[in-house]
Amino acid sequence: xxxxxxxxxxxxxxxxxxxxxxxxxxxxxxxxxxxxxxxxxxxxxxxxxxxxxxxxxxxxxxxxxxxxxxxxxxxxxxxxxxxxxxxxxxxxxxxxxxxxxxxxxxxxxxxxxxxxxxxxxxxxxxxxxxxxxxxxxxxxxxxxxxxxxxxxxxxxxxxxxxxxxxxxxxxxxxxxxxxxxxxxxxxxxxxxxxxxxxxxxxxxxxxxxxxxxxxxxxxxxxxxxxxxxxxxxxxxxxxxxxxxxxxxxxxxxxxxxxxxxxxxxxxxxxxxxxxxxxxxxxxxxxxxxxxxxxxxxxxxxxxxxxxxxxxxxxxxxxxxxxxxxxxxxxxxxxxxxxxxxxxxxxxxxxxxxxxxxxxxxxxxxxxxxxxxxxxxxxxxxxxxxxxxxxxxxxxxxxxxxxxxxxxxxxxxxxxxxxxxxxxxxxxxxxxxxxxxxxxxxxxxxxxxxxxxxxxxxxxxxxxxxxxxxxxxxxxxxxxxxxxxxxxxxxxxxxxxxxxxxxxxxxxxxxxxxxxxxxxxxxxxxxxxxxxxxxxxxxxxxxxxxxxxxxxxxxxxxxxxxxxxxxxxxxxxxxxxxxxxxxxxxxxxxxxxxxxxxxxxxxxxxxxxxxxxxxxxxxxxxxxxxxxxxxxxxxxxxxxxxxxxxxxxxxxxxxxxxxxxxxxxxxxxxxxxxxxxxxxxxxxxxxxxxxxxxxxxxxxxxxxxxxxxxxxxxxxxxxxxxxxxxxxxxxxxxxxxxxxxxxxxxxxxxxxxxxxxxxxxxxxxxxxxxxxxxxxxxxxxxxxxxxxxxxxxxxxxxxxxxxxxxxxxxxxxx
Numbered sequence: 001x002x003x004x005x006x007x008x009x010x011x012x013x014x015x016x017x018x019x020x021x022x023x024x025x026x027x028x029x030x031x032x033x034x035x036x037x038x039x040x041x042x043x044x045x046x047x048x049x050x051x052x053x054x055x056x057x058x059x060x061x062x063x064x065x066x067x068x069x070x071x072x073x074x075x076x077x078x079x080x081x082x083x084x085x086x087x088x089x090x091x092x093x094x095x096x097x098x099x100x101x102x103x104x105x106x107x108x109x110x111x112x113x114x115x116x117x118x119x120x121x122x123x124x125x126x127x128x129x130x131x132x133x134x135x136x137x138x139x140x141x142x143x144x145x146x147x148x149x150x151x152x153x154x155x156x157x158x159x160x161x162x163x164x165x166x167x168x169x170x171x172x173x174x175x176x177x178x179x180x181x182x183x184x185x186x187x188x189x190x191x192x193x194x195x196x197x198x199x200x201x202x203x204x205x206x207x208x209x210x211x212x213x214x215x216x217x218x219x220x221x222x223x224x225x226x227x228x229x230x231x232x233x234x235x236x237x238x239x240x241x242x243x244x245x246x247x248x249x250x251x252x253x254x255x256x257x258x259x260x261x262x263x264x265x266x267x268x269x270x271x272x273x274x275x276x277x278x279x280x281x282x283x284x285x286x287x288x289x290x291x292x293x294x295x296x297x298x299x300x301x302x303x304x305x306x307x308x309x310x311x312x313x314x315x316x317x318x319x320x321x322x323x324x325x326x327x328x329x330x331x332x333x334x335x336x337x338x339x340x341x342x343x344x345x346x347x348x349x350x351x352x353x354x355x356x357x358x359x360x361x362x363x364x365x366x367x368x369x370x371x372x373x374x375x376x377x378x379x380x381x382x383x384x385x386x387x388x389x390x391x392x393x394x395x396x397x398x399x400x401x402x403x404x405x406x407x408x409x410x411x412x413x414x415x416x417x418x419x420x421x422x423x424x425x426x427x428x429x430x431x432x433x434x435x436x437x438x439x440x441x442x443x444x445x446x447x448x449x450x451x452x453x454x455x456x457x458x459x460x461x462x463x464x465x466x467x468x469x470x471x472x473x474x475x476x477x478x479x480x481x482x483x484x485x486x487x488x489x490x491x492x493x494x495x496x497x498x499x500x501x502x503x504x505x506x507x508x509x510x511x512x513x514x515x516x517x518x519x520x521x522x523x524x525x526x527x528x529x530x531x532x533x534x535x536x537x538x539x540x541x542x543x544x545x546x547x548x549x550x551x552x553x554x555x556x557x558x559x560x561x562x563x564x565x566x567x568x569x570x571x572x573x574x575x576x577x578x579x580x581x582x583x584x585x586x587x588x589x590x591x592x593x594x595x596x597x598x599x600x601x602x603x604x605x606x607x608x609x610x611x612x613x614x615x616x617x618x619x620x621x622x623x624x625x626x627x628x629x630x631x632x633x634x635x636x637x638x639x640x641x642x643x644x645x646x647x648x649x650x651x652x653x654x655x656x657x658x659x660x661x662x663x664x665x666x667x668x669x670x671x672x673x674x675x676x677x678x679x680x681x682x683x684x685x686x687x688x689x690x691x692x693x694x695x696x697x698x699x700x701x702x703x704x705x706x707x708x709x710x711x712x713x714x715x716x717x718x719x720x721x722x723x724x725x726x727x728x729x730x731x732x733x734x735x736x737x738x739x740x741x742x743x744x745x746x747x748x749x750x751x752x753x754x755x756x757x758x759x760x761x762x763x764x765x766x767x768x769x770x771x772x773x774x775x776x777x778x779x780x781x782x783x784x785x786x787x788x789x790x791x792x793x794x795x796x797x798x799x800x801x802x803x804x805x806x807x808x809x810x811x812x813x
């Protein structure tokens with residue numbers, strides 16, 4: 001991963017030098033030598049970093065050296081980004097559209113005689129000099145480790161046939177049938193029996209439970225089957241709500257204050273009519289108090305109801321008084337070989353198998369009976385062509401590493417076989433919580449925001465991100481894929497062991513914290529660059545100064561109202577952020593309007609499901625580097641910013657499920673870098689002077705991306721539809737068009753737009769739009785009630801806490 005950072009820095013240096021046709025923005029005298037010296041040092045280190053990254057899990061001294069180097073590299077990236085942004089601002093006029101460069105308009109002296117420009121150049125030059133001094137020391141230190149120069153691995157574009165169906169569970173057939181036979185028995189006992197699958201991480205507990213859960217015999221035998229991921233921390237209320245939401249969504253919505261007691265009452269009422277199977281996957285808690293109230297509710301199920309639990313801890317089975325405890329043993333060497341060979345020999349000849357089988361069996365033995373390890377190593381071996389390459393895998397030093405967790409050795413081997421840029425992308429997935437649904441397109445935008453997908457020539461960064469994603473998927477780092485009708489992947493998840501592995505790799509750089517109300521988080525002793533916070537409310541910034549100033553990614557998940565002071569504190573100090581996401585916060589436009597201009601490095605801004613935000617502040621349009629703007633599920637949003645046209649680098653704009661949004665500014669037509677545009681309404685009956693109309697697509701090529709629009713208006717204006725020039729957008733992949741008027745016919749729209757034959761077009765007429773829109777309104781009402789319920793629930797918990805501490809008001813108040 002360090003090699004990927006160095007590569008990105010060298011590319012950035014080159015890009016700035018080439019793009020700096022405005023030599024007017026050269027640094028202060030003498031700084032150019034510092035840049036050259038830094039470039040020389042980085043080039044000298046680049047080929048040895050590959051060796052260092054493998055040795056860091058064997059030699060703690062190398063790890064310490066690499067950590068210092070990563071920190072310095074991050075600092076250098078920040079300085080270069082500041083330099084590049086300054087150049088870009090100089091090349092752009094105030095209206096936001098690309099203009100002739102100002103150095104052509106005004107002479108050098110007049111352009112840069114202002115004190116602020118001189119000070120800014122001096123500051124950047126000083127920072128480069130400071131970084132250079134630190135790099136000099138690191139270069140001197142490297143001689144102690146005898147690092148070997150290695151050739152840099154280049155990612156190969158995956159073949160279209162590389163996806164292999166590995167859903168069949170090898171080696172567990174007998175166990176599956178045994179458990180199904182137990183579940184199909186109609187027990188007459190009062191307490192609902194529990195079957196517990198126990199085993200270490202990566203041994204296949206979840207995969208076995210999924211096969212059982214989806215078996216047609218199980219689905220027909222039980223009137224209700226519910227799957228609950230119960231990972232740590234165990235939250236009774238959330239689990240109870242998830243169960244009721246599946247059993248009876250209307251009952252959950254009808255609860256004004258969905259406390260644990262009220263939700264459990266509804267569950268017991270419903271379960272009297274159901275023979276159910278509940279699967280609790282990945283349970284960690286073995287405390288009686290966590291399970292007691294849930295167990296009482298479950299006993300009201302009809303005879304024959306069952307519970308299936310997967311866990312790593314035998315103590316969980318004891319707490320649940322499980323009559324059936326099924327320990328999953330390590331697989332035999334033969335079974336590991338079957339799993340590994342299924343992946344490794346996909347698409348190979350029988351002759352190739354015979355040549356490599358003896359080495360392959362030795363490698364399978366090193367997987368220690370773990371099916372996930374065998375599957376991952378099998379994916380690694382797919383690209384290894386001859387005996388020599390397979391022998392290198394067998395003899396790799398990582399198998400003998402005592403520093404890495406023993407069960408991570410196979411994953412570590414596969415990880416280091418990845419090209420460095422792809423290792424970097426995989427490591428970023430540590431920012432997601434366990435069992436998180438990862439949307440592919442949003443993940444690629446995250447990678448792009450961090451600079452992991454630097455462009456090479458005319459090749460688009462999104463296309464490179466697609467290749468990297470497929471590469472990781474074929475190596476079994478992702479699973480549980482959801483696909484669209486054309487077979488393209490929409491979302492995925494990570495196996496819990498893989499998730500633990502990426503967290504192990506990233507250690508203190510990626511951190512997830514649950515912060516109590518009014519407490520302060522101080523992680524200054526760690527090298528935190530990417531942080532996920534889950535907090536009750538953003539009353540004040542819970543982050544210490546020394547932590548926030550180094551952050552590159554910040555995700556804040558909260559149910560509460562944010563305070564202006566807390567956000568102002570964030571914006572004033574977190575100037576290095578590339579990625580900022582608020583989930584479920586209650587925001588007011590003025591809260592994010594102030595201080596947003598400080599975030600000059602910001603590439604991705606996400607305000608998913610944030611309520612109270614009626615209009616997008618104009619200050620967002622000052623984020624010159626912004627590439628992705630995600631406003632999905634902002635229920636109160638009515639108006640986008642007028643100055644949207646200033647966001648000339650914007651590539652991804654998502655405004656899906658914003659039902660109250662009615663104003664789309666004309667400036668969107670200037671966003672020629674857009675590749676994806678989702679959820680926009682546009683007039684089709686006229687060319688509106690103030691708002692976006694279909695003809696304004698004229699200059700938006702949306703290269704290799706997608707378009708999802710709703711057409712409004714009383715009639716179809718053919719001239720306006722023709723002005724969109726859809727027939728010229730030969731690189732656009734997919735377009736979904738919803739017709740919102742009974743006066744506009746699907747056939748007319750298709751004929752007027754005249755899309756190219758290569759474009760996949762889905763047209764939905766008014767009769768289909770009506771139920772779709774009604775369903776959307778219902779979803780909006782449900783979400784609004786859930787938001788209110790979450791806020792009321794938080795307020796109730798706060799009141800109880802205040803009362804118990806003696807600070808609350810009396811009930812007479």
